[in-house]
Amino acid sequence: MSSVNNKHLPRHLIVDAKKCKALCSCGYEHKIPSVKVVSTEDAYSVLAKDCAKIYAKESVLLLDDENTHLAAGALVSELLEKRSLAYQLVRLPGDSVATDKLAEQIYDLSTGHSLIIAVGAGTINDLGKYVSDKRGIPYWSVPTAPSMNGYTSSIAGIKVKGVKRTLPALPPQFIYVDPQAIQNAPLKLRQAGFCDVLAKSVSDLDWQTESLLFNGTYCSLPSAIVNDSESTYINHPEKIHQGDPEAVLGLFEGLLYSGVAMSLAGSSAPASGGEHLISHFLDMRENLTGIEPNLHGIQVGAGVVLSAVCYQKLAATEEKELKNRAKKIFEADVRNIPSVWGNLASEVEKQFLKKRDRLLQLDAALSINWQKLKVLFSKVGTPDFFIDLIRRTGLEMTLPSLGISKDEFFLAAISARTIRDRITVLDISAHTGILKGAAKETIEMLS
Ligand SMILES: [Zn+2]
Ligand SMILES: [Zn+2]
Known part of the structure; x- marks a missing residue:
């Protein structure tokens, strides 16, 4: 595997x-994803040249937003223009969210185009990837952070009827990376990626646990x-803060491979x-709350701390402490969905019911496998280890700094497992009765 920041190797299979x-x-x-990465100082010129080679007689949809337009979209569109290529620029507001409604609008705008090029990260990439897959046309990505x-993943995160889903979508054919653009990304985006x-x-x-308990996947x-x-970024998180080129590009490479990992698994499980x-x-x-969410990765960071607390508590739980309470817990969770989710309740319930059978099997499955599971649980780093790594990137990582109240985080910890059909550490923790304690401990650590 070659390094993406190797400027002498402009084109390679990832x-x-x-x-x-x-x-x-x-x-x-x-299924090995056939994503090719073009990483070079003149990556956008290479993109325009490739585009002229393949799509000279066709038209292209160029998608960016107010922020990514300044970072790269303006230059990409200028270079397409220089080659007299037919393209339509769709510039979204900077705070856009990847919803089914917005995806539909972009789908309509993509009529008659032969390729979608999306300039940006999160929302822009999700929308570009999802719509091009729906339309059955190729997708090229220009990462900006x-x-x-x-x-590189084969899924797109889209809010469908208000519920965040990971839907299948083919990864891009090409990713055009200007290393300078990645290095210049704002600190908060680098921290989120970390x-x-x-x-x-x-x-x-989580994946190993579900596999051991149920499906062996x-x-x-x-x-x-x-x-x-x-090793390029985990060992020296402060270098992410400093904007050290090797660490930031190493982080970017780690993120690309993390997406590939999901493609290889055929799901987001890894x-x-x-x-x-x-x-x-x-x-x-x-x-429901009107509270504007933080960046995806930064919220995930708080989730990592919670998971680590859960794993630590699970590793200290003895087999004799396990109780048969699967049915009781499941029924209580279903009862709570309307009060937590309001008008989203029926969509959430639909997702939660998909894992009903597995949840009800937990009584037997956990006690049969508890000794093996404890070995797995004890492999996870301590909560302090993760908090230290995150804080060394310069991110405060406290609930007040994230704008999350203690009550809201507690509710997230005890209710988030209802929104997806996968079994995670949150389900195991609820079943063993340690989840509420873990939530409180995490809140304390992040206060
Ligand atoms: Zn395999
Ligand atoms: Zn993520």
């Missing part, structure tokens, strides 16, 4: 099929793919577990 085969532990055929891991990629340390354990390949680049549900919960509750 993963190597042979290496994947060697690292796979499940034996199933993994190392803020999240969605560039927390997003840190999630792997707990989400991979775990594979060590996705995690191994990310390991290679981890990079998104209970900690991500905390972030999704806060995003979704905006409609």
Whole structure:
């Protein structure tokens, strides 16, 4: 695997099929994403040249927002113009959210275009990827920040009827990276990316736990793919704060591989577990509370701390302490959905009911596997370890600094598991009776 910041190697496949085969532990055929990364100072010129080569007689939809237009979109559009290419620029407001409604509008605007180029991270990338997949046309990405891991993944995060979902969407054919643009990204975006990629340390354990309990789908390949680049940013988080080029580009590379890990797994499981549900919960509750969510990755960071507290408590729980309470807990959770979710309740309930059977099996499944699970649980870093890493990036990481009240965080901790059908550490913690205590402890640590 070559480094994306190697300026002498402008074009390469982001993963190597042979290496994947060697690292796979499940034996199933993994779909290897064919994303190509063009990382060079003149990446946008290469993009325009490629575009002229393939789409000279067709038209292209260029998607950006107010912020990413300044960072890169303006230059990309200028270069397309210079080559007399037909394109339509759609510039969204800077605070846009990737909703099904907005996706529909962009879908309509994409009529007659042969390619979508999206300039930006989170929302812009999700929308560009999702709409081009729907439309059945290729997608090219121009990243502007190392803020999240969605560039290379085969899913798009879209709010559907108010519920945050991860929907299948083909990854981009090409990613055009100007290393300078990534390095220049605001500190807050770099901190968000750091927390997003840190999630792997707990989400991979969530996946192993669900796999051991129910479906045996775990594979060590996705995690191994990310390991290679981890040392460049995990060992020196303060360098993310300082804007050290090697660390920031290393972080960006880690995020690209984290997205590839999801593509290889065929789901978001390797990079998104209970900690991500905390972030999704806060995003979704905006409609009900009016509280504007923070950046995805930063909210995920608070979720990582909660997951680590849960794992620490689970590792200290003895088998004899497990009680048969699956039915009682499940019924209480279903009863609580309307008060937490208001007009979103029926959509949330639909997602939650999908894991009903697995939740009801927890009584038996946990006690049979508890000793093996405890070995897994004890592998997770301590909450202090994660808080220290995050704070060394210069991020305060306290609930007040994130604009989250103690009550809202507590509610997120105990209710977020209802919004997705995957079993995570939050479900196991609720079942073993440690979740409320873990929530309170996390609130204390982040006060
Ligand atoms: Zn495998
Ligand atoms: Zn994420």
